[in-house]
Amino acid sequence: MNFALTAEQIEMYNMAKKFSEKEMIPYASEFDQNSTFPINQIKKAWELGFVNTCIPVEYGGNGLSLVDAVTVGEALSYGCMGMHTSIMCNDLALTPIVVGGSEEQKERFLRPFTESPLLASFCLTEPGNGSDAAGIQTTIKDKGDHWVLSGEKMWITNAGHADWFVVYCSIDPKLKHKGISAVVVSKDFEGIEIGKKEHKLGQNCSDTRSIRFNNVKVPKENMLGGPGEGWKIAMKTLDHSRPLVSSIALGGSQRALDLSVEYAKERKQFSVPLSKHQAIQFMIAEMKMKVEASRLLIQKAAWLADQGEQNTTIASTAKAFAADSCMQITTDAVQIYGGYGYSKEYPVEKLMRDAKLIQIYEGTSQIQRLVIAREVLGK
Amino acid sequence: MNIFVCVKQVPDTETKVQPNGDGTFIETNSIKWIMNPYDEFAVEQALLVKAANAGSTVTVVRVGGVKDTEALRTAMAMGADEAILVEAEDNLDSYSIAKALKGAIDKSGKSADLILCGKQAIDDDCLQVPQILATMMELPSVSVIVGFEQDGDKVTVKREIEGGALEIYELNKPCILATNKGINTPRYASLPGIMKAKRKPMQQLSLGDVGVTADDRRVVYSDFQLPPEKPAGKKFDAMDEADQQKVVEEVVGLLRTEAKVI
Ligand SMILES: Cc1cc2nc3c(=O)[nH]c(=O)nc-3n(C[C@H](O)[C@H](O)[C@H](O)COP(=O)(O)OP(=O)(O)OC[C@H]3O[C@@H](n4cnc5c(N)ncnc54)[C@H](O)[C@@H]3O)c2cc1C
Numbered sequence: 001m002n003f004a005l006t007a008e009q010i011e012m013y014n015m016a017k018k019f020s021e022k023e024m025i026p027y028a029s030e031f032d033q034n035s036t037f038p039i040n041q042i043k044k045a046w047e048l049g050f051v052n053t054c055i056p057v058e059y060g061g062n063g064l065s066l067v068d069a070v071t072v073g074e075a076l077s078y079g080c081m082g083m084h085t086s087i088m089c090n091d092l093a094l095t096p097i098v099v100g101g102s103e104e105q106k107e108r109f110l111r112p113f114t115e116s117p118l119l120a121s122f123c124l125t126e127p128g129n130g131s132d133a134a135g136i137q138t139t140i141k142d143k144g145d146h147w148v149l150s151g152e153k154m155w156i157t158n159a160g161h162a163d164w165f166v167v168y169c170s171i172d173p174k175l176k177h178k179g180i181s182a183v184v185v186s187k188d189f190e191g192i193e194i195g196k197k198e199h200k201l202g203q204n205c206s207d208t209r210s211i212r213f214n215n216v217k218v219p220k221e222n223m224l225g226g227p228g229e230g231w232k233i234a235m236k237t238l239d240h241s242r243p244l245v246s247s248i249a250l251g252g253s254q255r256a257l258d259l260s261v262e263y264a265k266e267r268k269q270f271s272v273p274l275s276k277h278q279a280i281q282f283m284i285a286e287m288k289m290k291v292e293a294s295r296l297l298i299q300k301a302a303w304l305a306d307q308g309e310q311n312t313t314i315a316s317t318a319k320a321f322a323a324d325s326c327m328q329i330t331t332d333a334v335q336i337y338g339g340y341g342y343s344k345e346y347p348v349e350k351l352m353r354d355a356k357l358i359q360i361y362e363g364t365s366q367i368q369r370l371v372i373a374r375e376v377l378g379k
Numbered sequence: 380m381n382i383f384v385c386v387k388q389v390p391d392t393e394t395k396v397q398p399n400g401d402g403t404f405i406e407t408n409s410i411k412w413i414m415n416p417y418d419e420f421a422v423e424q425a426l427l428v429k430a431a432n433a434g435s436t437v438t439v440v441r442v443g444g445v446k447d448t449e450a451l452r453t454a455m456a457m458g459a460d461e462a463i464l465v466e467a468e469d470n471l472d473s474y475s476i477a478k479a480l481k482g483a484i485d486k487s488g489k490s491a492d493l494i495l496c497g498k499q500a501i502d503d504d505c506l507q508v509p510q511i512l513a514t515m516m517e518l519p520s521v522s523v524i525v526g527f528e529q530d531g532d533k534v535t536v537k538r539e540i541e542g543g544a545l546e547i548y549e550l551n552k553p554c555i556l557a558t559n560k561g562i563n564t565p566r567y568a569s570l571p572g573i574m575k576a577k578r579k580p581m582q583q584l585s586l587g588d589v590g591v592t593a594d595d596r597r598v599v600y601s602d603f604q605l606p607p608e609k610p611a612g613k614k615f616d617a618m619d620e621a622d623q624q625k626v627v628e629e630v631v632g633l634l635r636t637e638a639k640v641i
């Protein structure tokens with residue numbers, strides 16, 4: 001048993017933290033208020049190897065383990081959860097290719113991402129189907145020498161900036177998950193209509209839109225696996241991506257904790273610093289407990305995946321726990337800041353708004369519990 | 380070109396410094412170490428020179444404790460090719476450090492074409508290792524440089540002097556230059572850089588290997604102390620109009636006699 005990060009992982013964390021303090025934190029509030037897409041941060045992050053952590057060395061990637069990736073992920077989200085959602089989006093979109101693509105597809109689709117800062121979106125959710133992803137209504141029809149894709153996707157991160165879309169669709173919606181298939185679609189294919197930018201509660205710098213596919217012609221060789229293989233690919237993707245998304249929550253939680261400690265030592269009420277009031281001490285102790293437990297769960301979920309072992313339940317446990325903890329911790333941070341916490345002049349209200357999303361995307365906190373309960377109780 | 384960069388490892392700027400038990404140095408057990416920020420400019424400059432001179436190598440040299448090697452690893456992750464670590468206590472004096480650096484460079488078997496240092500270390504702020512090293516090596520040197528241009532063997536540097544004015548110097552290589560903020564923007568180490576650094580050579584030497592003995596010490600530290608705590612500010616109550624004249628006189632008096640600022 002060994003809980004220590006390697007010297008390289010510590011260095012990766014320190015370097016990513018430095019990046020987040022110098023390149024993200026100074027812009028976070030302004031980008032949030034103006035809904036500015038962090039394109040410069042993404043480009044710089046790409047140059048440093050923070051983007052596309054899932055691409056294997058064989059296709060030009062950096063060969064990071066998932067433990068490496070969540071370690072870096074925590075440090076980047078410390079700077080801004082919203083920016084990091086957009087930085088990490090490529091990992092969600094490209095992992096299906098890593099886990100379900102052929103050699104030829106990996107070479108064709110993944111390598112270009114290591115050669116220039118391209119963006120990709122992961123398109124699963126639809127207006128009428130969120131948690132019940134197997135109910136996908138977007139269809140893919142076999143036209144002999146090509147496919148035709150039709151339907152609408154909703155809440156797609158980075159959609160307005162993506163060069164590629166990995167789209168989940170069905171050969172026949174009546175087949176439910178048995179019909180689901182995954183295809184790789186270029187933004188330049190004809191018939192793609194990108195919706196307007198959604199106005200959100202938080203993570204405002206991250207771009208979120210709907211997309212409509214109007215009889216889009218897709219080459220045969222762009223389907224991952226075969227028809228009906230999509231569900232398996234999606235589930236494997238989630239095993240990999242849930243620890244990553246959980247690290248977004250952890251970074252936000254750690255930031256809220258650090259800011260709370262700093263403020264509680266500075267601010268005096270009743271002639272003593274807030275940190276001398278037991279009620280505040282307990283809130284901070286609670287934050288620390290949740291941060292440490294989240295980190296261990298995330299590391300375990302990532303480590304299991306790196307060992308090639310099944311991590312579905314622990315990944316869901318990590319995701320639900322880290323996301324719910326982040327919501328609680330950031331809410332308490334606002335509480336500790338009192339009236340100042342409620343103001344946009346201080347950084348904590350943004351953390352609270354940003355945190356909420358993590359309980360919703362990549363499987364809501366309820367859906368994670370569903371996964372955990374199914375495993376614990378048997379089907 | 381053989382480029383050497385001298386880097387020091389210093390406590391992170393946010394460290395709460397405490398004297399150690401016998402007062403000979405600070406407590407180093409739980410310190411987070413970083414590369415001295417001024418040395419980052421030196422490493423960056425070395426990498427820029429390397430990029431402009433095909434076939435160059437950058438060797439980073441550090442004298443200090445071997446438990447943590449953060450500074451050298453960071454320099455190699457940024458792109459330096461190899462490292463030399465001379466094991467020593469972290470509270471060595473400037474003369475011994477300079478002598479150890481010279482010994483390490485001599486021992487590397489490479490003749491130095493360019494030696495870069497940061498202008499000062501942010502922990503002890505001695506501002507003298509580059510100059511002592513230059514004297515020992517009998518090489519020309521300029522410190523506090525904010526500009527660098529190279530034309531064959533000739534190097535032109537800009538040196539910042541008080542008031543923001545610049546001095547321009549021309550030197551011939553080999554020479555020793557000490558960098559200041561403003562000369563460049565140090566790159567971040569990339570993730571591939573960090574992974575590659577693991578496989579780059581780091582040679583470890585003792586002070587004896589580089590010819591430094593206890594007799595070389597010019598300064599011995601003995602009584603590290605925290606600065607005295609600032610006394611709390613004085614408050615004066617002048618809400619009542621009747622008191623105001625008296626309070627103002629009292630404040631002005633104290634500013635003259637106690638604070639001595641007017
Ligand atoms: C900002 C943002 C970015 C996003 N980015 C992407 C993206 O890039 N790609 C993508 O494909 N999707 C993305 N999503 C979509 C996201 O994954 C979905 O919003 C999420 O899966 C929930 O689906 P829904 O919104 O349809 O909610 P619903 O599924 O309608 O759920 C509503 C509520 O009911 C609960 N619920 C549903 N079913 C059950 C059940 N069986 N038992 C108990 N409770 C249940 C849910 O937990 C939730 O509280 C994004 C969403 C947002 C807000």
Ligand SMILES: Cc1cc2nc3c(=O)[nH]c(=O)nc-3n(C[C@H](O)[C@H](O)[C@H](O)COP(=O)(O)OP(=O)(O)OC[C@H]3O[C@@H](n4cnc5c(N)ncnc54)[C@H](O)[C@@H]3O)c2cc1C
Nearest residue numbers: 267268269270274277278279280335336337338339340342
């Ligand atoms: C939008 C808005 C509108 C407002 N409108 C008005 C208004 O119209 N008029 C007006 O007068 N005020 C108004 N306020 C001020 C509001 O009443 C104060 O913000 C509130 O009383 C808290 O004070 P504070 O912000 O100074 O926080 P602090 O008093 O600094 O408290 C910070 C944190 O420490 C906790 N804390 C403080 N002391 C203790 C203790 N002894 N033990 C345990 N915990 C403690 C608090 O519960 C809080 O969590 C408004 C505030 C906001 C944000």
